Amino acid sequence: MIKVMKRVIKILVCLFVIQTQFVQGQDMQFTQFYSSPVYLNPAFTGANVCSRVSLAYRNQWPGTKRAYQSYLLSVDHYFHKPKLGAGLIMGVDEAGSGNLRTTIINPSFAYEVRINRGFSIRAGFQPGITIKSINFGNLLFGDQLSRGGGLAGAKSITTVETPVQTKAFFDMGAGMLFYTANYWGGFSLSHINQPNESFYELEQKLPMKISVHGGAKFQLNPEEKDLSLKRSISTVVHYRGQNEYDQFDIGLYYSQSMFTMGFWYRGIPGLKAYKPGYSNDDAIAAIIGLQAPRMSVGYSYDVTISKLMGLTQGAHEVTLSFQICDPRKVKVKHALISCPKF
Numbered sequence: 001m002i003k004v005m006k007r008v009i010k011i012l013v014c015l016f017v018i019q020t021q022f023v024q025g026q027d028m029q030f031t032q033f034y035s036s037p038v039y040l041n042p043a044f045t046g047a048n049v050c051s052r053v054s055l056a057y058r059n060q061w062p063g064t065k066r067a068y069q070s071y072l073l074s075v076d077h078y079f080h081k082p083k084l085g086a087g088l089i090m091g092v093d094e095a096g097s098g099n100l101r102t103t104i105i106n107p108s109f110a111y112e113v114r115i116n117r118g119f120s121i122r123a124g125f126q127p128g129i130t131i132k133s134i135n136f137g138n139l140l141f142g143d144q145l146s147r148g149g150g151l152a153g154a155k156s157i158t159t160v161e162t163p164v165q166t167k168a169f170f171d172m173g174a175g176m177l178f179y180t181a182n183y184w185g186g187f188s189l190s191h192i193n194q195p196n197e198s199f200y201e202l203e204q205k206l207p208m209k210i211s212v213h214g215g216a217k218f219q220l221n222p223e224e225k226d227l228s229l230k231r232s233i234s235t236v237v238h239y240r241g242q243n244e245y246d247q248f249d250i251g252l253y254y255s256q257s258m259f260t261m262g263f264w265y266r267g268i269p270g271l272k273a274y275k276p277g278y279s280n281d282d283a284i285a286a287i288i289g290l291q292a293p294r295m296s297v298g299y300s301y302d303v304t305i306s307k308l309m310g311l312t313q314g315a316h317e318v319t320l321s322f323q324i325c326d327p328r329k330v331k332v333k334h335a336l337i338s339c340p341k342f
Helices: 002-024 142-146
Strands: 052-060 068-079 084-095 100-114 120-135 164-179 183-190 209-219 231-242 245-256 259-267 281-291 295-304 315-323
Touching (some): 245 281
Antiparallel strands (some): 068 084, 084 100, 120 164, 164 183, 245 259, 259 281, 295 315
16 A cells, blocks of 8 residues: 555646646756856847857755756857857757657747947747657556556556657747947747647647846946956846736845856745745846956856755756857957856
8 A cells, every 4th residue: 555655646747747847947047147148138249258168967856856958059150241149049948758859950040230339139930849748658647557467577568559658840039129338138039839739639839938137337437447357247137928827036146256156036925926825936046257368167056945945956957158269369249248257
């Protein structure tokens, strides 16, 4: 009886994780989203001094078996004469014991318009392919228990005819950015075409996601000539909404020379609750980063502050960004966005 109860609990956990992935967690989420800016908004494509390669890994809720693990690679470059940025994003998100996997392959393009010496606008477009797959053979269903297929010592027989299901579809996103030397703001739309992501004949549209983000950078000692002694503070906000679910991030970064430290809060307390008695508080995060002329590396840890506190063990995230050239030896010919790199 105890073994059966344990298996029933596993079933409930699996169903919870799958439901969360399909309904609430449609997209990969990163705390250090400015370390993968092309994923945040295609208008960031090419908004750098040199060609850029960015890597990100996130292990969310390690306290829950095989909850969420995300891997992201992005490459982008800026072509000066046509004022065009081009890039490519490849990412994999894995969730749950059923190996629910989402793979994205998204080319990205952006065009820059300089309104005057201090103000520029960027528009981005991101077509791509999304591939979803799940292995139902790794899951345990109720009728398997009732007929003894899932008991110890017995052969487990899946209840579906095709254990592994795969779905591929075209996906489209776009975005815009408005920025000066010390201020920036923008928005992006993902899944504009709302593709059907159902594994079967039923229609299950992927909800469109909207992201609004921006911030400001303030120099604490602007008169300082030594770059190693310059200090700055950046304030950043990010709102993301998809279907009925949304979140709001607000953060603060302190930077000096090669070192960056940041703190984030995620949630919408007092304004929205998805269920009576459950406040919309998600997590607080701490970020540390080191930045050299051609490379930057960051680490962040999310502390869960919702009612799942003590069960999820938060989230770990590591990012790495590399510039192909030495930016100190390149004459900047286009406007740069001063958002933090972590």
